[in-house]
Amino acid sequence: MNPLFTPAKDDPGPGRTAAAEGGTRPRVTTTTDGTTPLPVAGGRPGIRKSLPPGTFAVHGTNAETRWEALRGEDYLTPEHLFFVRNHTTTPLIDAATRRLTLWGTGLRAGPVAFTYRDLLEMPAETATAFIECAGNGRRFYGEQQNQKVSGTRWRLGAVGVACWRGVRLAALLERAGMTAAAVALMPRGLDAEYVEGGENLGRVRRPLPVAKALDDVLVAYEMNGRPLPPDHGHPARLVVPGWVGVASIKWLGDIEVSAEPLESPWSTRLYRMHGPGLPPGGGPPLTRIGVKSAFELTWPARLEAGREHLLHGRSWSGNGQVVRVDVSDDEGVSWRPARLHGERHPSGWVRWTFAWTPPSAGNHRLLARAADETGAVQPVRAAYNALGYGFDAVARHPVVVA
Ligand SMILES: Nc1nc2c(c(=O)[nH]1)N[C@H]1C(S)=C(S)[C@@H](COP(=O)(O)O)O[C@H]1N2
Ligand SMILES: [Mo]
Numbered sequence: 001m002n003p004l005f006t007p008a009k010d011d012p013g014p015g016r017t018a019a020a021e022g023g024t025r026p027r028v029t030t031t032t033d034g035t036t037p038l039p040v041a042g043g044r045p046g047i048r049k050s051l052p053p054g055t056f057a058v059h060g061t062n063a064e065t066r067w068e069a070l071r072g073e074d075y076l077t078p079e080h081l082f083f084v085r086n087h088t089t090t091p092l093i094d095a096a097t098r099r100l101t102l103w104g105t106g107l108r109a110g111p112v113a114f115t116y117r118d119l120l121e122m123p124a125e126t127a128t129a130f131i132e133c134a135g136n137g138r139r140f141y142g143e144q145q146n147q148k149v150s151g152t153r154w155r156l157g158a159v160g161v162a163c164w165r166g167v168r169l170a171a172l173l174e175r176a177g178m179t180a181a182a183v184a185l186m187p188r189g190l191d192a193e194y195v196e197g198g199e200n201l202g203r204v205r206r207p208l209p210v211a212k213a214l215d216d217v218l219v220a221y222e223m224n225g226r227p228l229p230p231d232h233g234h235p236a237r238l239v240v241p242g243w244v245g246v247a248s249i250k251w252l253g254d255i256e257v258s259a260e261p262l263e264s265p266w267s268t269r270l271y272r273m274h275g276p277g278l279p280p281g282g283g284p285p286l287t288r289i290g291v292k293s294a295f296e297l298t299w300p301a302r303l304e305a306g307r308e309h310l311l312h313g314r315s316w317s318g319n320g321q322v323v324r325v326d327v328s329d330d331e332g333v334s335w336r337p338a339r340l341h342g343e344r345h346p347s348g349w350v351r352w353t354f355a356w357t358p359p360s361a362g363n364h365r366l367l368a369r370a371a372d373e374t375g376a377v378q379p380v381r382a383a384y385n386a387l388g389y390g391f392d393a394v395a396r397h398p399v400v401v402a
Pocket of ligand 2: 135
């Protein structure tokens with residue numbers, strides 16, 4: 001049976017949803033949430049857009065951007081290069097009939113449903129922000145630190161910056177009648193239920209504190225000036241600036257607004273640091289992303305000996321703007337500053353260049369280390385945790401000079 005036909009255990013229930021949505025959805029001929037799942041055929045991920053091998057590395061249901069593909073691109077990551085992190089597959093959702101429902105004990109009255117058109121008619125705002133998976137760089141726990149972690153083996157390509165346009169979540173909550181008693185929100189996606197190790201965890205959902213929701217969270221319906229593409233959450237997704245990507249729920253279907261604290265497997269088990277030195281249930285749910293840097297080079301890079309190369313890269317931080325980037329070609333013994341240029345956004349990245357003449361032919365490693373406006377600097381080693389989240393250490397980029 002297709003899991004999409006089974007309502008999640010914590011679904012507000014057909015009665016409430018149908019009432020909130022005017023009872024107009026055909027409930028027999030389509031899935032319960034009006035989505036069309038994509039088949040995962042022949043081991044291909046259920047991603048809609050094309051994934052040329054020179055642009056993306058595919059890991060199961062996910063696609064990682066190759067950093068060299070960003071070379072020559074402007075500040076924003078174009079949609080065709082933006083990484084995709086799907087727990088299951090990209091659903092196709094009909095914006096004309098689908099509604100976004102807010103419900104729960106933190107609202108003055110019953111559920112309130114917004115049509116896509118309602119969203120478009122509300123005052124719009126834009127935010128230029130990165131979305132980065134908490135597991136970005138996970139592979140380096142093994143490759144650089146010789147530590148065993150589990151999860152998707154991303155290098156550094158599970159990050160992208162876009163200009164998102166939509167409605168402030170704060171405005172939506174106000175319209176829905178959120179009361180002062182509300183303490184937690186649970187945005188939930190319309191994609192299929194996620195089954196991990198034989199256990200059905202339900203639809204992707206993760207509690208969001210009310211304080212963050214009221215601060216700078218967007219319900220986005222545009223990415224880089226165009227309607228959100230299916231893979232990135234069409235018709236609407238959350239954009240939670242500076243926080244781990246999983247907070248930015250795609251294909252947003254409903255938001256529970258609760259007067260009681262809420263939890264889901266994405267806050268209790270997943271997206272927490274587990275391991276030695278951490279509390280038995282793990283550290284607190286992950287929020288802000290650390291400081292990161294990447295070169296726009298192939299892995300390994302191949303560069304010609306005996307001449308200068310202008311290297312390009314980008315650095316970002318969930319704490320705010322990156323203010324400084326240094327590069328080392330001697331394993332971090334000495335560092336020289338990179339030149340930062342162009343646009344900067346507090347929750348975006350900064351582009352930089354570094355003129356490098358390889359000291360010799362053979363194998364080298366290039367290190368880029370960023371510092372942000374709060375004084376946070378990329379460490380030499382990232383803090384071990386069993387699920388390999390938050391790799392913020394300096395990555396050692398292999399370079400073959402010939
Ligand atoms: N509904 C839903 N939202 C989701 C996910 C998902 O699988 N389903 N993946 C999350 C994770 S883990 C990340 S890192 C980001 C990735 O966003 P992108 O695919 O647009 O790059 O979406 C988040 N939102
Ligand atoms: Mo993620």
